Each structure stands twice: as structure tokens, then as C-alpha cells.
Amino acid sequence: METALTQLGPGQEVGLADQAPDFDTWVAARGPGLLRLAYTLAGNKADAEDVVQDALARALPRWERISRVEDVDAYVRRMVVNAHTSWWRRWRKRESPVAELRDTVVDDHGAEVDDRRRLWLACQALPEVQRTAVVLRYYEQLEYAEIADLTGVREGSVRARVSRGIAALREVMGEDDE
Amino acid sequence: MSDFENRVAEVLRSESAAAPDGLGLADAARGRARARRRTRVAAVGVGAVVAIAIPAAVVALGGGDDPGRTPVADDPSTTKPVDKFPGRWETWHNLSVRVPTDWQYGALTTWCVGEDSPEEFNVFREGGVVESIACSPQSSYGLMFQAIDMKDTDEPFDWPVVQQTGDAWPAHTYVGAHGEDGVLVEVAGPDRQQVLDILATVSTFGPVDPNGCSAIDDGGPGMAGAGEVPVCRYDGKGRLVQSERLTGDDAAAAVEAVRATPQEDGGNLCANVETEYVVMGVEGDRVEVQYAGNSNCADRGVFIEGVDHVLTADVLYWALSPGWTGSVGPGVPLPSALRSYDPAA
Numbered sequence: 001m002e003t004a005l006t007q008l009g010p011g012q013e014v015g016l017a018d019q020a021p022d023f024d025t026w027v028a029a030r031g032p033g034l035l036r037l038a039y040t041l042a043g044n045k046a047d048a049e050d051v052v053q054d055a056l057a058r059a060l061p062r063w064e065r066i067s068r069v070e071d072v073d074a075y076v077r078r079m080v081v082n083a084h085t086s087w088w089r090r091w092r093k094r095e096s097p098v099a100e101l102r103d104t105v106v107d108d109h110g111a112e113v114d115d116r117r118r119l120w121l122a123c124q125a126l127p128e129v130q131r132t133a134v135v136l137r138y139y140e141q142l143e144y145a146e147i148a149d150l151t152g153v154r155e156g157s158v159r160a161r162v163s164r165g166i167a168a169l170r171e172v173m174g175e176d177d178e
Numbered sequence: 179m180s181d182f183e184n185r186v187a188e189v190l191r192s193e194s195a196a197a198p199d200g201l202g203l204a205d206a207a208r209g210r211a212r213a214r215r216r217t218r219v220a221a222v223g224v225g226a227v228v229a230i231a232i233p234a235a236v237v238a239l240g241g242g243d244d245p246g247r248t249p250v251a252d253d254p255s256t257t258k259p260v261d262k263f264p265g266r267w268e269t270w271h272n273l274s275v276r277v278p279t280d281w282q283y284g285a286l287t288t289w290c291v292g293e294d295s296p297e298e299f300n301v302f303r304e305g306g307v308v309e310s311i312a313c314s315p316q317s318s319y320g321l322m323f324q325a326i327d328m329k330d331t332d333e334p335f336d337w338p339v340v341q342q343t344g345d346a347w348p349a350h351t352y353v354g355a356h357g358e359d360g361v362l363v364e365v366a367g368p369d370r371q372q373v374l375d376i377l378a379t380v381s382t383f384g385p386v387d388p389n390g391c392s393a394i395d396d397g398g399p400g401m402a403g404a405g406e407v408p409v410c411r412y413d414g415k416g417r418l419v420q421s422e423r424l425t426g427d428d429a430a431a432a433v434e435a436v437r438a439t440p441q442e443d444g445g446n447l448c449a450n451v452e453t454e455y456v457v458m459g460v461e462g463d464r465v466e467v468q469y470a471g472n473s474n475c476a477d478r479g480v481f482i483e484g485v486d487h488v489l490t491a492d493v494l495y496w497a498l499s500p501g502w503t504g505s506v507g508p509g510v511p512l513p514s515a516l517r518s519y520d521p522a523a
Contacts (some may be wrong), residue, residue, distance in 0.1 A: 024204045031200035039197035040190050049198050049206075056207030058397045061415040065394050071383070075396065078385060082398035086464055086483050119189045138179075138187040139194065150383050152401035166183060175182055 020067040021093070023060055030073060031056075034080050040135045041084045043124040051087055057081040078150050081132060115173065122172040130165035136163050213324040252376050262375045269383075269421045270303050271322035272393035273361045275464060276379035277301055278372070280521040283501025286366070297348060299367065303419060306503045314345045319367045321376065326362045331346055334358035342366075356380040387419035391461065399459035407432045408459045409499055419454065422499040432496035434462045438481050439487040454504055456497040467497040469506045 021029075031052070038048035059066055059076055069075050123131060136147045137158075144162070148155040170176070179187070183462050204249060265276040281299040285306060300320035339354030347353070347366060352373045355364040363380050365373045391400040391410030394417060400408035406423040409432075424432050436458065453470035466481040480487040491513040498504075500519035506512060 025205065027200075027204040031203040032197070035200050035203070036194035036197040040194050043195070045198050045498075052203065053206050053210050055397060056203065057210035058395070060207055060211040061429060062394050065415065065417060068380040069394070075385075075394075078398070079396045082464075086397065116192070119185065120193045123186070123190065134186065138183060138298050141187070152386070152390075152398070157340055166186070169186060170182060173182075 006162070012147070021072070022067075023063045024069065026072065027056060034076065037077065037140065038080055038084060039138050040123075041081070041132060042087075047087065052080055054087070055083040058072060058083070060102075074150070080109045081136070081150060084130070085128070098119065122169050125172075126168060128163050130161045130168070133158055133161035134165040185481065203309075214309050216410050262378075265371070265379075267388035267421070268301050268321070268323075269387040269389065269391065269393075269418055270363075271316070271325075271361050271417050271419075272359055272365055272382050272383055272384075273323070274379075274383050274387045275321065275363050275365075275376060277376060281320060282519055282521075284503075286322065287313070288321050289354070297368075301501065303501075305413075305419070306501075315348050318348065319351065319494060321366075322362075322364045324362045324364065325360060326357055328357065328360045337364075339370055339377070341370070358382060364394065387418070387421050389423040389455075391418050391421035393418050395457060399462060399464035400457060402459050405429055408457075409495075409498075410459075411454060411499060411502070412456045412457065413454050420499050420501070424496065428496075432458065433460050435490065435492035435496055436465050436480065436482065439493055440491050442486050443481065458497060467493060469497070469510050470504075478510070 038051040284300045337355040343397040352370040353366045390408035408427040409422040411420040456467040491511040495513040
């Protein structure tokens with residue numbers, strides 16, 4: 001499945017298809033995608049950079065091996081998600097009750113933008129495990145089984161996390177189940 | 179997907195455009211990697227390490243010019259994995275294999291320096307302690323993990339299970355092997371079918387091995403069910419050397435040991451070093467146990483989700499799996515006894 005991470009511009013695939021890429025080449029091509037993933041997980045630029053740099057710093061000493069795994073993108077994506085989870089746990093961020101977001105976002109760009117902004121903030125306010133599952137499912141477009149592999153939980157748990165996350169988002173947005 | 183789910187996907191994609199652009203990302207990661215590096219110190223060995231002396235096994239059929247060779251076996255089963263016997267999973271790098279529950283740990287030459295018989299079964303990993311011996315037979319039964327030179331394009335291969343003769347092995351020993359991805363798993367025993375059954379379980383894995391450990395340290399805590407603790411030992415390159423899954427009372431005791439270790443100030447990291455370390459998954463937290471570093475550096479300790487805690491004997495007791503024969507830095511509080519493997523547990 002093509003994921004958000006693999007959506008690159010023309011030419012960025014050069015050198016990555018049939019041979020083990022060197023670290024700089026791979027980061028130049030895939031780094032922006034990793035940062036976008038980290039940004040959707042962390043919700044701000046500083047933490048996104050922190051998470052991706054941490055993952056890549058761990059990957060660098062092992063790059064000779066990592067660059068030869070079957071799916072380098074998936075492997076490093078897993079490292080980024082792990083780094084995000086570790087970072088989040090390390091600082092023990094308090095989870096914001098999603099309901100508190102309702103009607104709190106004021107935006108000058110009209111109702112549509114306001115709704116989009118509210119939905120984004122509501123995603124960021126989800127409990128960490130739900131937010132990760134939702135991001136991997138709807139941003140990375142991964143299958144439930146792939147998310148289960150990546151996060152180390154059973155597929156049923158992944159489905160439950162995504163379902164609860166979506167239900168919470170619907171509640172914030174004032175939408176009924178379809 | 180529903181309309182609402184499509185909206186979620188669209189919002190996540192559009193908002194992701196605000197992410198940093200990634201300029202200088204590789205250099206930034208490189209700088210951070212330098213800061214993470216450790217100081218290599220003269221290790222205090224717990225045993226004398228000598229060159230590995232694995233007895234050569236007859237691996238090819240045919241020829242007929244070797245009167246000591248008895249080609250009786252055929253190819254190992256290609257059905258993998260199978261689970262025909264009670265056992266546990268052993269891993270080295272990215273190959274896992276199931277071995278019978280009563281197999282112990284150590285070099286296949288260990289019997290010679292103790293009071294054991296050459297009929298004992300051991301699991302041995304390249305890099306472990308091998309005593310210098312001059313016994314006959316040189317080797318007992320068991321399983322060996324070894325690194326072999328394979329190109330990325332090389333296909334996995336099997337050595338047929340062949341009965342060995344001569345002084346290297348106990349009489350009527352069958353030896354076979356499976357090679358894949360730079361690792362050779364060699365199995366020796368008196369029961370040909372058992373050797374075949376064990377070799378049939380050799381497999382690569384992903385993303386984690388049957389004990390919940392990744393082949394290359396991915397920065398995570400490993401995977402485990404409720405009440406379980408994966409114990410993953412990595413070499414300095416981050417390659418998995420040994421894995422284990424603690425359960426029941428053992429897991430509870432390991433969690434208690436980790437939670438009891440007090441936090442300490444980080445201090446300064448030292449210069450570059452790559453030493454082995456252990457990652458334990460404790461209630462979802464990554465617990466990195468660094469025991470080879472210099473005592474004057476902050477790179478020794480128990481890092482719970484990156485926060486530095488005191489390295490204690492209790493934590494080391496659980497971090498060092500049975501069969502560990504590595505080395506620790508000076509002053510490391512090794513427990514009075516290392517864990518040994520109890521097949522009855």
C-alpha cells in the first residue's frame with residue numbers, strides 16, 4: 001500500500017529502488033515524509049523535529065543493517081512512532097479531555113476552516129494511543145494489521161482504538177454516527 | 179471509509195504541510211548520534227574468551243572417498259515453522275529457532291571442562307565464551323548460531339542432516355544446518371528426526387521475534403502481552419543477540435526491580451563506544467540497561483524511557499538472560515548469582 005511517507009516528488013525515488021541507499025540520500029528523500037508523520041503525531045514543529053532526529057540518530061549507527069531490511073521505510077517509520085511514544089511517555093503529557101475542545105476554537109477564515117481547525121485540534125487532543133492509531137490509519141493509510149505490527153498491539157485493539165478515536169472526534173464535531 | 183473518516187484523512191494531510199521541511203535533517207541526526215555515543219572501556223571479562231573452535235561437520239553428500247562419512251540423511255523439511263515438540267524460541271540476529279525445553283546454554287565444548295557428559299545439549303551463540311579444550315569428542319550436542327558471509331542476493335540454503343563419525347562429535351551424531359541472511363544455524367544431536375524438526379523451525383521474523391524483540395533495535399520497548407516482559411540483548415551495532423520473554427512471577431519480579439531503581443542525574447556522556455546492552459519492555463516503557471560503560475560516564479545506567487536511573491544488581495539479574503557470557507564495565511553491581519535456565523520452570 002502506498003502511504004503518505006512514500007508520496008514523494010518526481011526524482012526523489014532515484015537511487016532508492018534497487019540498492020541499499022546511503023543514509024544522507026535516504027534521509028533527503030524520506031525525511032520530509034517522516035517529519036510530516038511526526039508532525040501529525042506530535043502536533044507541533046519542535047516536537048516533530050525532536051522525534052525524527054531521535055529516531056534517525058538511533059538508526060544512523062545501524063544504517064548498514066537497516067538499509068538492507070526488506071522495507072526500510074516501514075522500519076524507520078516504526079522507529080519514529082516508537083520515538084514519539086517514548087517522548088510522549090517521558091514527559092507524561094496530560095491528555096486533554098476532547099470534550100473541552102468543543103466550541104473553543106475561533107477562527108477568522110470562515111466556518112469550513114474553523115471546522116477543519118477544530119478537527120485537527122481534536123485529533124491532537126485524543127489520548128496518545130488513539131491518536132497514533134488514527135494517524136496511522138487515516139494519514140498513513142495503513143491497514144489494521146499493519147498498524148498492529150507497527151505498534152505491537154493486537155489487531156482487535158487497533159480497531160478499538162481507531163473506533164474510539166473516531167467516535168470522540170465525531171462527538172467534538174457534533175456529528176452523528178453514519 | 180465514511181465521509182467523516184475521509185474528512186479526518188484530508189485534514190491530517192493538509193495540516194501535515196505545516197511540518198518542518200527537513201533541511202539539514204541528516205546532519206542534525208548525525209550530531210545527535212554523536213552525543214549518544216558511548217565510551218568503550220576495557221571490559222572485565224567473566225571468562226576467558228578464545229577463538230571459537232566449532233568442530234567441522236560433514237555437510238555434503240556423495241563422494242565416497244571418505245570412509246568416515248556415512249551419508250544417510252536427506253534434506254530438512256522446508257515446512258516452516260513447525261511446532262512438533264515442547265520448546266522455547268532462541269534468536270540470533272534475524273533468525274529464530276525453536277529448541278527443546280531441556281536444552282541448556284553454553285558452548286558445545288563446555289562438557290569437557292566440567293563434570294557433564296558429551297550427551298548434554300547446549301545452545302551457543304557466536305561471541306560467547308568457549309573454553310580451550312583438548313577432549314574427545316570435542317563437541318557435545320546442541321545448536322550453534324554463527325555469522326557467515328552471504329551476499330544480499332544469496333538464497334537461503336540447507337545443509338542436509340548427515341551422520342558424523344570421527345572424534346569431533348559423540349558417536350552417531352547427526353548434524354545439519356540452515357543458512358539465511360548471513361546467519362548459519364547448525365544443529366547436532368543423536369536423533370536425526372529431532373535435528374530435522376528443529377531445523378524446520380528456523381525462520382526469519384518481522385517486525386519482532388517470538389519473544390517480542392526486533393532484529394535491529396528500533397528504539398521501542400519490544401512487544402509483549404499483559405504481564406510479560408521481553409528481554410532483548412543487542413550488540414554494539416544494535417543487532418539482536420539473545421531474546422527472552424519473562425512471564426508470571428519472573429515478569430512481576432523484573433518489573434518490581436526496574437520500578438525500584440532510583441532516578442539519578444544524567445551527568446556527561448563520554449566519547450564514542452559501541453557496547454552490548456539490553457532492552458526490556460516494562461509495562462510499555464522502554465527500559466535500556468547499559469552495563470558496559472565507564473563508571474565515570476553517564477552512559478551506564480538504567481534508562482527508563484530515556485530517564486537515567488541507577489543500575490542495580492536486581493535489574494541486572496533480570497536483564498542478563500541465562501547463558502550470558504559477556505562482560506561488564508568496572509564497578510558494575512553484578513548480582514551474586516546470574517540467572518540460570520531451569521527447564522522445569
